[in-house]
Amino acid sequence: MYDVVISGAGPAGSKCAEIIAKSGYKVALIERDSNWRKPCGGAVSSRIFKYYPQLRKLDYTPIFGMTIYSADYHQLKYSWKNIRDYSINVDRLSFDNFIRDIAVDTGAELFDKNISFDYIRKNNKRVGIKTKTSSGTEEYYGKIIVIADGMSSKLAIKSGLREKWNVNEIGVGKCAILEGENNLDKEIMSMFFKPYKGYAWIFPLDGNRFNIGYGTWQVERSNINQIFNEFLKEPFLNDFFPHKNYKNLWEGTYPIPALGVKEKSLYNDNLMIIGDAAGFVSPISGEGIHPSIVSGNIAAETAIKALEVEDTSKNALKNYKSHPDIKKIIRNFKMKIPMIDFFFEHGGKNLSTMLKLAENDENYREQVINMFLFNQILSKDFLLKLKTYK
Numbered sequence: 001m002y003d004v005v006i007s008g009a010g011p012a013g014s015k016c017a018e019i020i021a022k023s024g025y026k027v028a029l030i031e032r033d034s035n036w037r038k039p040c041g042g043a044v045s046s047r048i049f050k051y052y053p054q055l056r057k058l059d060y061t062p063i064f065g066m067t068i069y070s071a072d073y074h075q076l077k078y079s080w081k082n083i084r085d086y087s088i089n090v091d092r093l094s095f096d097n098f099i100r101d102i103a104v105d106t107g108a109e110l111f112d113k114n115i116s117f118d119y120i121r122k123n124n125k126r127v128g129i130k131t132k133t134s135s136g137t138e139e140y141y142g143k144i145i146v147i148a149d150g151m152s153s154k155l156a157i158k159s160g161l162r163e164k165w166n167v168n169e170i171g172v173g174k175c176a177i178l179e180g181e182n183n184l185d186k187e188i189m190s191m192f193f194k195p196y197k198g199y200a201w202i203f204p205l206d207g208n209r210f211n212i213g214y215g216t217w218q219v220e221r222s223n224i225n226q227i228f229n230e231f232l233k234e235p236f237l238n239d240f241f242p243h244k245n246y247k248n249l250w251e252g253t254y255p256i257p258a259l260g261v262k263e264k265s266l267y268n269d270n271l272m273i274i275g276d277a278a279g280f281v282s283p284i285s286g287e288g289i290h291p292s293i294v295s296g297n298i299a300a301e302t303a304i305k306a307l308e309v310e311d312t313s314k315n316a317l318k319n320y321k322s323h324p325d326i327k328k329i330i331r332n333f334k335m336k337i338p339m340i341d342f343f344f345e346h347g348g349k350n351l352s353t354m355l356k357l358a359e360n361d362e363n364y365r366e367q368v369i370n371m372f373l374f375n376q377i378l379s380k381d382f383l384l385k386l387k388t389y390k
């Protein structure tokens, strides 16, 4: 019998497992496949170091700036060198294994190559998780169950807390890690907005490797392979990539929550849902690694308190949702949703105007960058200026 059973050892599940194990509780961390590389741009702001100071010791190329291009190629360049801490771009295969290992070193028991597919129920209560492995079915009993198995979580739906995603709640992204000599500034990330809801990105990883991808929230533009290939052929990119053949080290496509947290679906009796499985992804930027880790951290703190008082009821777990950090994430995501339609009106005209205004104003520039990197929202003054711009 475990104190906590967690399905999914991505950023949300691994952080949750680490914090609970650190308190001395018995944690089972169930993972489908630790060799899976999550399709992801892998961009993480400096806020990650609060949760994983160990990452500073790894040889990530420090990222000190961002160039944002509007659909009409209006560009906003911003460097935060000597102003604020550096960001990093990670390869999700090694990153996820690094943080998973931290959870294991802290005491969580990892069960790899286990696919969770249902709950174990006794007297109408969920008392654990059933998994499939290559040799049959396994059962993991726990006082608390945490669902952290991402956007395609079956257990989140089987919990009865939420339905399947509506089509308008799903974005999709395709990305690749390419390798070859290039003219990218290794310290700068680039985002290329499009006339429809979505953007492409180039995030340098190191000397010769970079993550290049495209994500969209617009259902009609969901032929993701076509859009991704169109982006790779854009003449504008020739300056960055003077050679013809870049080695494709890996590529993948995956859905992403598009409309923020499913706030009514976060907890129930002895159950919490965290990370992508609960929609912890910032609308517009698609930033989900940091919010997922925050949700994992707070769910862990909530679980520890519940175990201490031996009350794992819905009432005891409600502190997860009412934690100020979770409330702030939910609030900020909510405020961003109406901005998606606004930005992409008339083929992305407002987004282009935002970049123009920011180009000439230091404060607006900060706000734009904070929106993309730190999940913040634009000030009323900036929004008004945007709305009335002629």
Ligand SMILES: Cc1cc2nc3c(=O)[nH]c(=O)nc-3n(C[C@H](O)[C@H](O)[C@H](O)COP(=O)(O)OP(=O)(O)OC[C@H]3O[C@@H](n4cnc5c(N)ncnc54)[C@H](O)[C@@H]3O)c2cc1C
Pocket (backbone or CB within 6 Å): 007, 008, 009, 010, 011, 012, 013, 030, 031, 032, 033, 036, 038, 039, 040, 041, 042, 043, 044, 114, 115, 116, 117, 148, 149, 150, 151, 153, 154, 172, 173, 174, 175, 213, 215, 254, 255, 256, 274, 275, 276, 277, 280, 281, 286, 287, 288, 289, 290, 292
């Ligand atoms: C194309 C794309 C680009 C993105 N780019 C960025 C970016 O640049 N920066 C950023 O911050 N965010 C980005 N995101 C979002 C980010 O990837 C997610 O928000 C983040 O990975 C969520 O973490 P998680 O732990 O909740 O879920 P996941 O990372 O999806 O982890 C879920 C884990 O559960 C496991 N699992 C799944 N099903 C089962 C099962 N049945 N049983 C057991 N284990 C299971 C998986 O193998 C995985 O390890 C991007 C997303 C996409 C799709």
